[in-house]
Amino acid sequence: MGDTLNVAVLVGSLRRGSFSRKVAHAAIALASNSLSMEIVEIVDIGDLPFYNEDLEDASEKPSSWLTFRDRIRRVDGVLFVTPEYNRSVPGALKNALDVGSRPRVESIWSGKPCAVISVSLGALGAFGANHHLRQSFVFLDMPAMQQPEAYIGNAPSLFDGHGALTNEKTREFIQKIVTAFEQ
Ligand code: FNR
DSSP: OOOOEEEEEEESOOOTTOHHHHHHHHHHHHOOTTEEEEEOOHHHHHTSOOOOGGGGSTTTOOHHHHHHHHHHHTOSEEEEEEOOBTTBOOHHHHHHHHHHTOSGGGOSSTTOOEEEEEEOSSTTTTHHHHHHHHHHHHHHTOOBOOSSOOEEOOGGGGBOTTSOBOOHHHHHHHHHHHHHHHO
16 A cells, blocks of 8 residues: 545635535545545635735735645645636636746646546536636646546536435546546
């Protein structure tokens, strides 16, 4: 047995009752013992002031930026679970990427392996958000898992009223994603 791999799970929705968050919890529950997955709380992302280079001066730097950067720096990989907003990445998640990416020589993302699960209410599975995220990974130098791709559509039909995943095929699919990412 190798060492435990620590994975930060970043959820692109700040909404209570978010389906993306439910998918994230399902992924965490399906992880093997050698994978330690933890949601970097969405409120942390929500509390990150918009990235502004002027604030990089030590006297002005928001403490939440430092906390966030420290947290991601310590993990071995990142799993993004996100909805799509207007065919792209929700602003809160994009801002988290921006905050983590600077100062450029200290980017927390560089070389960090990642994977994306995108989630939608309708059938399309938030393809646009998934692929806009992937565009950022190129510049951020994050090796991203290519296959299997994970687009989860029709999210409301997959969970019961308590947020538990009830769709067996989706459970098997998420299991496959998590196992592939671990490998
Ligand atoms: C959406 N939604 C949405 N859905 C989609 O499939 N493609 C899209 O482009 C958009 N655009 C969009 C913009 C904005 C501003 C909002 C608030 C919503 C619907 C979205 O998928 C839905 O609200 C999900 O429930 C959001 O994910 P969570 O919060 O359930 O994880």
